[in-house]
Amino acid sequence: MPSDFIPNLYVFILAGFVGFEVIKRVSPLLHTPLMSLTNALDAIVVVAAIIIAGRHETALSTALGAIAVAASFSNMVGGFLITDRMLRMFKTAKSQKP
């Protein structure tokens, strides 16, 4: 077992609990934006993809890494964009223009 497995497991468990506590407070009103925002945050795998593509170890790893960069970066850009578009639509009666 690699030495960093246990620290990673700590991080995973604690982050899972934080996620649970924070997300259960999200109003059902916003469940769709919640899903698109977590999708955009999850697209942070792009950082791993960048490293794989840029380390240029083998042609295969560079190619797979580059596809992974494109796929996850599209999620990042698209996820934030659509979440913001959705949230802009949520207005109260008072804040609405007549």
Added chain:
Amino acid sequence: MSAIATQQAIDFAYIIAVILFVLALKWLSSPVSARRGVLAGEIAAALAVGATLCNPELVQYKWIIIALIIGAGIGIPLGMVHMTAVPQRTALSHAFGALSATLIGIAEYYVRAPRVSKFGMVEIGLEVIIGSLTLTGSIIAAGKLQELLPQRPITYKGQNFVSLSVLATAIVIWAVLIIHPEYTGLFPAMTVVSLIFGILLVTPIGGADMPTVISLLNSYAGFTAALLGFVLSSKVLVVAGALDGSSGFILSVIMCKAMNRSFTNVMFGAFGQVQTSSAATGEERTVRSASAEEAASILAAANRVAIVPGYGMAVAQAQHKVRELYDILTKKGVDVRFGIHPVAGRMPGHMNVLLAEADVPYDRLVEMDDMNSDLPQTDVALIIGANDVTNPAARTDSGSPIYGMPILDVDKARTVMVIKRSMNPGFAGIDNPLYYLDRTLMLFGDAKSFVGELVRELGGSH
């Protein structure tokens, strides 16, 4: 800057990104602060990507830059889709997320192969199996939501046996690889079998179960990223994956509760199968129907109206007409609210987004439990394109396939109006006794045009 100092600076950037991730989700708890949450997420993502690009391990930027440009080129149109297309867009983004994580896992395996440690193989194998099945499962889900594939459950005899055998095959190959990580030829086989399992997993699931499926796929995509974090020992991925995974998991639990079903039942019990039970052969029962004129005069005379939208409203694109109806009734002094069932539509929160798009104020969108305590004092419950979520058989008929599912108790309102194309049973093929109640008026027609007629009648009567 020395290499170590650079690495530390990158790690600090990741830590700030992680803090911003948690804040982003925290701010999403209320519509008032939610947009700040998106901004926090964007800053976090920019910081993390920027820091990664400074990593001294990177020797070649050409393909990274090209891929980032292509990614933006795909992402921007996918971020601009129409609100009615949000469920399939979401399924597609789960597929992209899973694709990315899976490809990185595969690349990492071949970089290490044939000298992969047994423990490394446990992590990579699990990551690639879950990532692959999420990838194809999400593509199938997106195809169903886009109606490129039939939304009805596709089932055959012995299906669960076949699907589980395929999954078992993937797990056996994985086990062999753990014992013999040097059998590199088995790795593509494991990946392909997992991809096939993803197809088999989602194909039998019907459209009405999509809210649960899309949440589960969200959860899998998140946990795939977290597993990748373990593989690469990247804590920022572990945290982001754990947050996304737990979010998808919570949503799946909420969706399952809202349908009174278990995960296994959703994944392996194709909903359409059970429809042959009660009531199908019942004697001709009478329904009362009404014209738009009659319905409009009842609505105008009401004090409180509850509108219950469902997937049918989304299909008919009726949300803007519904908003006009809301406006005109509100102007006449009628208290109009919307009762939103958690599984109405094709993904969690689907109805809220559609109605918000049509400029219905969100304080008028009421959750099921709050709506139910108000329905007995409501004059008219108007159901637009919803069926099972209003079916009183869920409370009363223990033989009904939806028995026990929490519903909106629209039958407790003084008058019930149902806009429906015809008396054909709904999506799941379950008969709805609501339509035969004395207090129920059936309004036959397309949701969009019928609501339009109601608006016209109400506009002309003052």
